[in-house]
Amino acid sequence: MFKNAIVRIPGHSVIDGIDDYAQLGKPNFDKARQEHADYVKALESLGVTVTALPPLETMPDSCFVEDPAVVSTGKFAVITSPAKASRNPERDEILPAIQQIYDPDHIFYINAPATMEGGDVMQVGNTIYIGLSARTNQAGINQFKEIAEPFGYTVIAVPVKRVLHLKTGVTYMGNNKLLVSGEYIDYPTFSDFDQLKVPADEAYAVNCIANGNTVLMPAGFPKVKQLLADAGFNITEAHMSEFEKIDGGLTCLSLRY
Numbered sequence: 628m629f630k631n632a633i634v635r636i637p638g639h640s641v642i643d644g645i646d647d648y649a650q651l652g653k654p655n656f657d658k659a660r661q662e663h664a665d666y667v668k669a670l671e672s673l674g675v676t677v678t679a680l681p682p683l684e685t686m687p688d689s690c691f692v693e694d695p696a697v698v699s700t701g702k703f704a705v706i707t708s709p710a711k712a713s714r715n716p717e718r719d720e721i722l723p724a725i726q727q728i729y730d731p732d733h734i735f736y737i738n739a740p741a742t743m744e745g746g747d748v749m750q751v752g753n754t755i756y757i758g759l760s761a762r763t764n765q766a767g768i769n770q771f772k773e774i775a776e777p778f779g780y781t782v783i784a785v786p787v788k789r790v791l792h793l794k795t796g797v798t799y800m801g802n803n804k805l806l807v808s809g810e811y812i813d814y815p816t817f818s819d820f821d822q823l824k825v826p827a828d829e830a831y832a833v834n835c836i837a838n839g840n841t842v843l844m845p846a847g848f849p850k851v852k853q854l855l856a857d858a859g860f861n862i863t864e865a866h867m868s869e870f871e872k873i874d875g876g877l878t879c880l881s882l883r884y
């Protein structure tokens with residue numbers, strides 16, 4: 628369970644966010660701002676305290692705060708090394724917010740030429756799965772491993788071939804339940820989990836946020852909604868159309884701890 632979240636309000640430049648996959652056109656700024664405000668309200672409705680950081684116009688993707696830092700363990704924080712040149716400076720911008728939470732000796736850094744983005748990091752208890760993707764390289768995983776193992780975590784690398792980040796293809800729902808899509812359906816690494824299989828035409832909705840028995844999911848995906856309802860979850864929905872256009876999902880928009 629998490630009680631706190633950090634978000635960053637999207638600036639006007641969000642319309643120029645990186646779109647490597649979706650190809651659905653440019654986001655509408657006003658609608659993106661509205662969806663973001665509703666996302667914050669949805670988190671608050673789950674009892675989460677949200678800290679909202681101000682927009683950064685020079686960094687179009689900076690609302691995706693999940694990528695420049697990892698705070699999910701609650702024991703230490705990692706400032707990552709975003710792979711895209713336009714996103715790498717986000718690490719310096721997220722740092723002050725992380726320093727509000729962690730002492731300097733519990734903040735670690737992934738250093739170039741290693742790359743890593745938080746969207747590739749999926750924690751399940753004491754195991755941390757990390758996507759080996761277009762955004763996170765083996766050196767990034769190795770550095771993360773050196774940081775996390777002394778705290779008692781096991782790090783497992785998972786190749787990401789067809790989606791942006793690991794959590795674009797699989798998210799952990801708690802209680803051994805894994806929401807899986809595409810390349811992660813019946814994937815050997817995840818064979819011990821109870822798999823909730825997302826149909827290909829609703830693959831975007833595999834990126835959900837579970838908090839206890841409640842799941843925050845993107846609006847407009849009735850099959851995934853049914854899947855989660857059948858699995859016993861209470862469901863809260865948030866509209867994500869403008870962030871979907873620039874490859875952003877629900878998890879990307881917050882750092883939760």
Ligand code: CIR
Nearest residue numbers: 644645691746873874875879
């Ligand atoms: C990017 O391509 O970097 C952004 N447009 C989307 C980042 C999504 N982040 C995530 O899945 N954690």
